[in-house]
Amino acid sequence: MYTIKQAAVRTGLSVAVIRVWERRYGVVHPARTAAGYRLYDDEAIQRLAAMQQLVADGWAPSQAAQRLLEPGIDLAALPNRQSVNPRPMPSLSRPTDRFGSEPSLTSGSGLGERDLSLVADLVSAARELDVPGMERILDECFAAQRFELAIEGIVSPALRAIGSSWAEGTIDVAAEHAASETIRRRLARFFDAAGVGDRVPSVIVGLPPGGYHEIGAFAFAVAGRRAGLDVLYLGANVPAESWVRTVNETRAGVVILGVVAPADVDSAAEVIDALRLIDRPPVVLIGGPFAADAPDAMDALRLPAALDAAVAVVVEILDSTRRPTSAA
Amino acid sequence: MYTIKQAAVRTGLSVAVIRVWERRYGVVHPARTAAGYRLYDDEAIQRLAAMQQLVADGWAPSQAAQRLLEPGIDLAALPNRQSVNPRPMPSLSRPTDRFGSEPSLTSGSGLGERDLSLVADLVSAARELDVPGMERILDECFAAQRFELAIEGIVSPALRAIGSSWAEGTIDVAAEHAASETIRRRLARFFDAAGVGDRVPSVIVGLPPGGYHEIGAFAFAVAGRRAGLDVLYLGANVPAESWVRTVNETRAGVVILGVVAPADVDSAAEVIDALRLIDRPPVVLIGGPFAADAPDAMDALRLPAALDAAVAVVVEILDSTRRPTSAA
DNA sequence: CAGGGCTTGTCAAGGCTTTGTTCAGTGATA
DNA sequence: TATCACTGAACAAAGCCTTGACAAGCCCTG
Numbered sequence: 001m002y003t004i005k006q007a008a009v010r011t012g013l014s015v016a017v018i019r020v021w022e023r024r025y026g027v028v029h030p031a032r033t034a035a036g037y038r039l040y041d042d043e044a045i046q047r048l049a050a051m052q053q054l055v056a057d058g059w060a061p062s063q064a065a066q067r068l069l070e071p072g073i074d075l076a077a078l079p080n081r082q083s084v085n086p087r088p089m090p091s092l093s094r095p096t097d098r099f100g101s102e103p104s105l106t107s108g109s110g111l112g113e114r115d116l117s118l119v120a121d122l123v124s125a126a127r128e129l130d131v132p133g134m135e136r137i138l139d140e141c142f143a144a145q146r147f148e149l150a151i152e153g154i155v156s157p158a159l160r161a162i163g164s165s166w167a168e169g170t171i172d173v174a175a176e177h178a179a180s181e182t183i184r185r186r187l188a189r190f191f192d193a194a195g196v197g198d199r200v201p202s203v204i205v206g207l208p209p210g211g212y213h214e215i216g217a218f219a220f221a222v223a224g225r226r227a228g229l230d231v232l233y234l235g236a237n238v239p240a241e242s243w244v245r246t247v248n249e250t251r252a253g254v255v256i257l258g259v260v261a262p263a264d265v266d267s268a269a270e271v272i273d274a275l276r277l278i279d280r281p282p283v284v285l286i287g288g289p290f291a292a293d294a295p296d297a298m299d300a301l302r303l304p305a306a307l308d309a310a311v312a313v314v315v316e317i318l319d320s321t322r323r324p325t326s327a328a
Numbered sequence: 329m330y331t332i333k334q335a336a337v338r339t340g341l342s343v344a345v346i347r348v349w350e351r352r353y354g355v356v357h358p359a360r361t362a363a364g365y366r367l368y369d370d371e372a373i374q375r376l377a378a379m380q381q382l383v384a385d386g387w388a389p390s391q392a393a394q395r396l397l398e399p400g401i402d403l404a405a406l407p408n409r410q411s412v413n414p415r416p417m418p419s420l421s422r423p424t425d426r427f428g429s430e431p432s433l434t435s436g437s438g439l440g441e442r443d444l445s446l447v448a449d450l451v452s453a454a455r456e457l458d459v460p461g462m463e464r465i466l467d468e469c470f471a472a473q474r475f476e477l478a479i480e481g482i483v484s485p486a487l488r489a490i491g492s493s494w495a496e497g498t499i500d501v502a503a504e505h506a507a508s509e510t511i512r513r514r515l516a517r518f519f520d521a522a523g524v525g526d527r528v529p530s531v532i533v534g535l536p537p538g539g540y541h542e543i544g545a546f547a548f549a550v551a552g553r554r555a556g557l558d559v560l561y562l563g564a565n566v567p568a569e570s571w572v573r574t575v576n577e578t579r580a581g582v583v584i585l586g587v588v589a590p591a592d593v594d595s596a597a598e599v600i601d602a603l604r605l606i607d608r609p610p611v612v613l614i615g616g617p618f619a620a621d622a623p624d625a626m627d628a629l630r631l632p633a634a635l636d637a638a639v640a641v642v643v644e645i646l647d648s649t650r651r652p653t654s655a656a
Numbered sequence: 657c658a659g660g661g662c663t664t665g666t667c668a669a670g671g672c673t674t675t676g677t678t679c680a681g682t683g684a685t686a
Numbered sequence: 687t688a689t690c691a692c693t694g695a696a697c698a699a700a701g702c703c704t705t706g707a708c709a710a711g712c713c714c715t716g
Contacts, residue, residue: 003388004702010489011498012452016666019703024664035673037702039391042496049498060712061664129578131560132526174570177534177563188516198460206505232459235505242502250457333690344677347692352675363684365691388701389675663712674701685690 001031001039011048018048025065027051114144115153122158126179127171134182147190147226148307151219155183159215180215187218191233194225202318203254204246204282206234208267216288217258223307227315240267240274247275247282253321254314256303259288272300283317329359329367339376340632346376353393355379377620384633386485450486454507455499462510475518475554476635479547483511487543508543515546519561522553530646531582532574532610534562536595544616545586551635555643568595568602575603575610582642584631587616600628611645 008015021027022038028047030038040048047068054064118141125133141150162179165171205221207214214236221233232250234242247255255275257268272284276299286294287303287310294300303310336343349355350366356375358366368376375396382392446469453461469478490507493499533549535542542564549561560578562570575583583603585596600612604627614622615631615638622628631638 001391002386003391006386006388009386009448009451009485010493012448012455014448014666015702017664020665023704033390033673035702036704037673046496046498049493049496053498129529129560129574131529132523135523172570172573174534174562174566174574177566177570178560181561181563185516185519188513189520191513192517195460195463201457201459206502232457232506233509234502235509238502238505242500242505245500246457246502331690332692342676343691345675348676351693361684363691364693365684657716659714659716661712661714664710665708666710667708668706670704672701672703675699676697677699678697679695681693683690683692686688 001041002045004030004038004040007038007040007045007048010045011052013048013052021048021051021061021065025062025069027065027068118154119158119161122154122179123161123165126158126162126175127165129175129178131178131182134179135186138183138186142186148223148311151223152307155186156216156219159183184215184218187215187222191218191222191225194222196225196228196230199230200252201230201232201250202252203229203256203314204232204234204243204250204252205256205258206238206243207236207258207260208264208271209237209239210267211258211260211264212236213260214258216260217256220256220258220287220303220307220310223311224314227311229311229314229318238271240271243271244274244278247278251280253282254317255282255284256314257284257286257300259286259291259294262290262293264288265290265293268294268300269298272298283321285314285317329369330373332358332366332368335366335368335373335376338373339380340634340637341376341380349376349379349389349393353379353390353397355393355396374620381617381620381633385488446482447486447489450482450507451489451493454486454490454503455493457503457506459506459510462507463514466511466514470514476551476639479551480635483514484544484547487511512543512546515543515550518550519546519553522550524553524556524558527558528580529558529560529578530580531557531559531584531642532562532571532578532580533559533584533586534566534571535564535586535588536571536592536599537565537567538595539586539588539592540564541588542586544588545584548584548586548615548631548635548638551639552642555639557639557642557646566599568599571599572602572606575606579608581610582645583610583612584642585612585614585628587614587619587622590618590621592616593618593621596622596628613642613645 002010004015004018007013007018011018013021018028022030028040028044030040030044033039051061051064051068054067055061059067118137121137122134122141125131125137138155141154144150145153159180162171162176166173166176203224205217205224207217218233218235221231224231232246232252234246238246243255246252257264257271259265259268268286275281275284284300285303286298286300287305291302294302301313303313330338332343332346335341335346339346341349346356350358356368356372358368358372360366379389379392379396382395383389387395446465449465450462450469453459453465466483469482472478473481487508490499490504494501494504531552533545533552535545546561546563549559552559560574560580562574566574571583574580583599585592585599587593587596596614603609603612612628613631614628615633619630622630629641631641
């Protein structure tokens with residue numbers, strides 16, 4: 001049994017609102033202690049959350065309450081709104097040209113001497129669990145060149161080298177983890193530094209259900225932000241329904257799925273199918289090492305492997321959908 | 329059998345609170361010496377810890393006590409289960425209710441209005457996928473107080489509330505992910521800012537094999553660093569052999585395992601067993617919501633729930649092992 | 657387009673309750 | 687002797703309760 005304050009925290013409502021909803025609409029009838037304190041059970045919390053959801057969906061509170069008070073209402077069915085307000089929008093003209101489908105995040109060719117030695121340094125620092133050393137090397141990488149180039153030229157190759165060493169058993173899992181963590185932290189720094197304003201996200205980046213290796217997707221999210229895009233980063237393993245709900249709520253125009261493992265191809269397809277059914281479907285792009293494995297039939301564009309190019313593609317798509325003049 | 333002082337040290341409660349909880353709620357009935365001194369057994373300590381956990385989770389003390397006094401309560405099963413643990417379960421869109429269900433705030437001793445409203449704000453920003461909003465709230469949190477306090481007072485309760493909202497289906501997985509990501513990024517910032525020198529790590533923090541929810545462990549790593557410890561953070565899902573290898577290579581004196589889900593208890597045990605066989609075995613500590621579930625036989629100390637206290641314990645252990653006067 | 661009425665979130669006043677802490681005085685322990 | 691414990695009482699701060707009022711927003715009507 002929760003006190004009213006806990007109920008407030010859990011629902012995000014204010015204490016006053018909870019009380020007034022009870023007083024005016026009787027949406028909940030919390031038990032009382034001997035001293036008269038309200039005590040909410042789980043069902044009460046759920047009712048409040050449902051009411052809140054209805055109100056957020058545009059129902060007048062009185063109406064929402066009336067709906068909730070109908071007998072035999074299925075509480076569990078309510079709070080998850082699927083499609084929200086069907087706001088009419090300019091037709092989405094989808095660019096049809098295919099972008100080159102490169103193998104992977106990074107080319108892997110044309111690295112300079114210096115870059116190569118930095119990659120090697122990074123790998124050996126990782127192998128020795130030398131996090132401060134890695135930090136120093138990363139400092140050097142990012143000091144010498146733009147984020148995007150450092151990622152493609154050094155960090156990403158190093159990660160790949162570490163990954164395959166791990167597969168061969170020549171590097172320990174712990175070292176691989178520590179390296180990923182360190183790099184992830186560095187990316188987070190850039191993500192924060194690139195902070196854009198308060199606008200509603202127009203691009204959503206994440207991995208399909210079951211997808212777990214998110215560093216590439218995160219790097220892309222950072223690059224997008226740096227280019228001024230309003231990126232919402234969801235991270236690993238996002239179920240299809242969540243993609244749908246998120247797109248519906250944010251009305252984002254572009255969705256980017258990381259396809260980082262063989263299994264991600266199918267789960268990405270599942271997400272794409274689900275997203276196609278939305279009334280205003282977003283443009284879906286896939287990127288990552290296994291994006292090339294996606295069947296051509298799949299209704300998604302493939303991102304170029306190079307970060308800069310990939311970001312450019314997204315920018316262009318957003319531009320063209322924003323002014324619905326003519327695309328492609 | 330412990331005196332009240334020892335019980336206080338063990339639980340992190342104050343002596344006065346232990347007495348008053350006994351008097352007012354009857355949560356424990358310690359045996360007495362002939363002279364009337366209280367003597368607590370392990371079960372009593374566990375009850376106190378459970379009560380403390382419930383209160384930290386936001387239950388009003390009276391409610392927490394009532395739960396503890398229900399007949400047939402399983403002590404070991406209690407203090408956990410707020411499960412920030414979104415085990416995706418992709419097909420079932422959402423477990424209907426009938427889940428335990430925990431509240432969320434950390435009252436401890438007097439969470440201000442302000443903190444509580446920040447928790448609520450954080451939760452509702454998360455619910456609305458409003459990452460910039462979350463960032464703003466986090467700014468406020470960390471501006472107003474020390475990192476450790478902000479984590480315990482606001483961030484951690486908010487995460488817990490979001491986790492259980494997820495379990496109830498009143499918040500979307502995507503929102504939960506976006507929130508975790510945002511908080512994780514924030515922690516990374518502090519991790520970087522606390523950068524210690526180049527010394528070899530003396531403390532290794534990570535999750536046992538199969539363990540996935542790392543935010544708590546990461547927060548501890550940050551706190552440790554801030555306290556000047558040389559922490560190596562390994563992250564989630566580290567196999568036992570890797571733990572062994574890492575300890576052997578770094579000769580770290582302390583290993584900290586996050587026990588964040590029921591399954592982590594067993595896998596932590598596995599790691600501990602493996603570490604015991606090293607020629608110079610480290611001190612192993614376990615922390616996290618399910619650490620209390622670990623059998624007493626387990627060869628590991630339990631960290632106090634409070635960040636500051638936990639760090640203090642580690643510092644003390646390092647001090648005492650560095651000058652090998654006497655070991656516990 | 658103005659004005660009246662209704663809806664709805666917020667706030668304040670005044671008064672209990674809950675809860676962690678403190679104090680005084682006394683006895684036990686090492 | 688200094689520290690630790692015990693009891694009971696007393697507090698202060700924070701929670702919570704109810705009632706009533708109010709301002710902003712919305713809708714309808716004239």
